[in-house]
Amino acid sequence: xxxxxxxxxxxxxxxxxxxxxxxxxxxxxxxxxxxxxxxxxxxxxxxxxxxxxxxxxxxxxxxxxxxxxxxxxxxxxxxxxxxxxxxxxxxxxxxxxxxxxxxxxxxxxxxxxx
Amino acid sequence: xxxxxxxxxxxxxxxxxxxxxxxxxxxxxxxxxxxxxxxxxxxxxxxxxxxxxxxxxxxxxxxxxxxxxxxxxxxxxxxxxxxxxxxxxxxxxxxxxxxxxxxxxxxxxxxxxxxxx
Numbered sequence: 558x559x560x561x562x563x564x565x566x567x568x569x570x571x572x573x574x575x576x577x578x579x580x581x582x583x584x585x586x587x588x589x590x591x592x593x594x595x596x597x598x599x600x601x602x603x604x605x606x607x608x609x610x611x612x613x614x615x616x617x618x619x620x621x622x623x624x625x626x627x628x629x630x631x632x633x634x635x636x637x638x639x640x641x642x643x644x645x646x647x648x649x650x651x652x653x654x655x656x657x658x659x660x661x662x663x664x665x666x667x668x669x670x671x
Numbered sequence: 672x673x674x675x676x677x678x679x680x681x682x683x684x685x686x687x688x689x690x691x692x693x694x695x696x697x698x699x700x701x702x703x704x705x706x707x708x709x710x711x712x713x714x715x716x717x718x719x720x721x722x723x724x725x726x727x728x729x730x731x732x733x734x735x736x737x738x739x740x741x742x743x744x745x746x747x748x749x750x751x752x753x754x755x756x757x758x759x760x761x762x763x764x765x766x767x768x769x770x771x772x773x774x775x776x777x778x779x780x781x782x783x784x785x786x787x788x
Contacts (some may be wrong), residue, residue: 578786589759590775590776592776597760597781598760598780598781599762599764599778599780600776600778602775602776602777605775613775614774646714648716651775659706659718659721660718661718662708662715662718664714664715665714665715665716667714
């Protein structure tokens with residue numbers, strides 16, 4: 558598609574439950590990024606993919622967080638055993654294989670952990 | 672390490688005033704990219720501009736203009752004749768150069784701009 562699509566728009570989970578977020582990058586884009594926005598101002602990079610391969614995972618919490626980008630499927634970000642501090646908006650972005658590094662963002666998924 | 676500083680947390684102006692949002696960055700890369708994004712109250716991130724480190728020309732797009740100064744590591748954003756619709760949080764971001772497009776963005780903490788009638 559022409560835009561990055563993210564589902565669901567909102568997700569509410571009780572503490573300890575699993576949360577799974579999905580992202581469909583723009584068709585033809587090779588790179589997918591996940592960012593976490595906490596408290597409306599702080600963006601934290603989580604992980605990036607080049608096609609289905611992990612490119613940079615330096616921002617991923619070692620425990621509970623995992624992500625995949627499989628061929629012909631939306632990318633996913635999964636949080637096992639959610640905690641209150643996981644409440645945030647999770648943005649997915651994609652970029653083409655160019656040197657311009659322009660990333661196009663999806664509308665985000667708001668995760669609320671109760 | 673990369674760092675982006677937006678020292679102005681919140682700015683309030685009256686409509687039609689000009690306003691400048693400051694952005695100072697730190698990077699060891701010799702080739703890097705700077706960005707501005709707008710986040711309106713609806714929450715989405717809207718791309719405004721990209722500038723690479725080799726192009727220090729200032730840019731104007733309608734009421735928006737950007738001043739890139741490598742000597743002071745700054746990439747400031749000016750809105751001329753502000754309007755209520757400009758009310759949003761504005762983020763400055765930086766990425767370094769690796770092969771291809773797989774560079775994560777380092778964001779500043781944003782500047783909340785409120786434009787009042």
